[in-house]
Amino acid sequence: MGNKKDIQQVKAVAREYNMTEEEKRDFGDFLENEKADGNGGTKNDRGDFTYQELKQKAREFLGLS
Amino acid sequence: MTTNLTKQVKEVTDLAQIKNITNKIVGEICWRANLSYGSELVLHIGAKVPYSQKSMAGKIKGAWILGAQATSWRLEENTKIIVTSSDEIEKIKENISLIENTTITQFDIGFPDLGITMTFNEKYKLILMPDVNDYDLPYWELFTPEQMVLKVGAGAIWSYVSSSSLV
Numbered sequence: 001m002g003n004k005k006d007i008q009q010v011k012a013v014a015r016e017y018n019m020t021e022e023e024k025r026d027f028g029d030f031l032e033n034e035k036a037d038g039n040g041g042t043k044n045d046r047g048d049f050t051y052q053e054l055k056q057k058a059r060e061f062l063g064l065s
Numbered sequence: 066m067t068t069n070l071t072k073q074v075k076e077v078t079d080l081a082q083i084k085n086i087t088n089k090i091v092g093e094i095c096w097r098a099n100l101s102y103g104s105e106l107v108l109h110i111g112a113k114v115p116y117s118q119k120s121m122a123g124k125i126k127g128a129w130i131l132g133a134q135a136t137s138w139r140l141e142e143n144t145k146i147i148v149t150s151s152d153e154i155e156k157i158k159e160n161i162s163l164i165e166n167t168t169i170t171q172f173d174i175g176f177p178d179l180g181i182t183m184t185f186n187e188k189y190k191l192i193l194m195p196d197v198n199d200y201d202l203p204y205w206e207l208f209t210p211e212q213m214v215l216k217v218g219a220g221a222i223w224s225y226v227s228s229s230s231l232v
Contacts, residue, residue: 004135004201006103011202014232021214022228025132025206026116031102033124046154048102061120 006048013054017062030061071224077176083223086215087172087207090129094168095185097127098161104154106133106161110169111210128210133193134202136180140164141190164189179204179217195219 010031014024031049034040034057040047041054049057058064074080090110097109109127116124139149140161148160164185171184181193195204195218204218208228217223 003103004199007105007135007202010102011232019232020229021226021232022117022208022212024232025130025208025214025228026118026121026126028101028103028105028132029107029116029124029126030118030121032100033121035102061118063119 009051009054013058017058027061031057069226074221080174080176083174090172091169093129095164096166098164106138130208132206134205136204137194139192142188181205
């Protein structure tokens, strides 16, 4: 099943960046694409993201940086 | 039905409005079944549309998108279990693709658990099994071509709101 903590962290970051429901859902796909493209995070060996990394990814996703 | 709604499910007839929404997905093609971030099972269904963000330029998604959130699920072929959400990620990715490019022939919502049973090509069956003691996340979400999102659970509740609403 989905990892509840990871999904909750995405939701928290989405709120922090005032994402819409659609943006939050697409952000999940963006993160998975980043992992597949070799731009994963350092949280674990699967390339998941720490909270700080998720915030940086949110900026990239939204075109803020 | 485009108005933002939040309703409780106390009896099976309370599912009628949800079914009015989900019935429209029957006959549509599921063309992508994969895991999104957090290993969430996600199905892309119906018309292929571009993502809105520049960072996702050139990529497409479904006009309908079903997300299983953190809910347990299993995929069956003629009642034989093929893969479940508890399996290794590689096994999931390898087997969940069986339902890609199939037609949704049934979409049922259980009562009182609010789980889903979806049938594909009348051959494969995907069953979502919510944990009714879990109150942290919706059991599942369905984004629709009308730019709405149906969220079911956690608990005996559902909402139908604009996908442009803030999280």
